[in-house]
Amino acid sequence: xxxxxxxxxxxxxxxxxxxxxxxxxxxxxxxxxxxxxxxxxxxxxxxxxxxxxxxxxxxxxxxxxxxxxxxxxxxxxxxxxxxxxxx
Numbered sequence: 001x002x003x004x005x006x007x008x009x010x011x012x013x014x015x016x017x018x019x020x021x022x023x024x025x026x027x028x029x030x031x032x033x034x035x036x037x038x039x040x041x042x043x044x045x046x047x048x049x050x051x052x053x054x055x056x057x058x059x060x061x062x063x064x065x066x067x068x069x070x071x072x073x074x075x076x077x078x079x080x081x082x083x084x085x086x087x
């Protein structure tokens with residue numbers, strides 16, 4: 001599957017959105033590693049691994065996939081800009 005099929009183009013807007021998601025979700029993953037808590041998807045509270053382990057795992061997996069997608073978009077954008085600069 002290509003990024004264009006997902007609606008993701010090689011633009012500055014998607015690069016900035018991906019940078020925001022990289023830092024915002026990265027900050028949330030620090031909380032996952034240190035205290036085993038992450039902000040919920042549906043409400044404003046925190047999910048603890050000790051209270052709801054299955055939902056905690058689902059939320060962490062979803063946010064990790066979005067975080068990895070943002071890394072790929074950033075890498076692709078930087079790579080195309082470097083190729084354009086070298087030609």
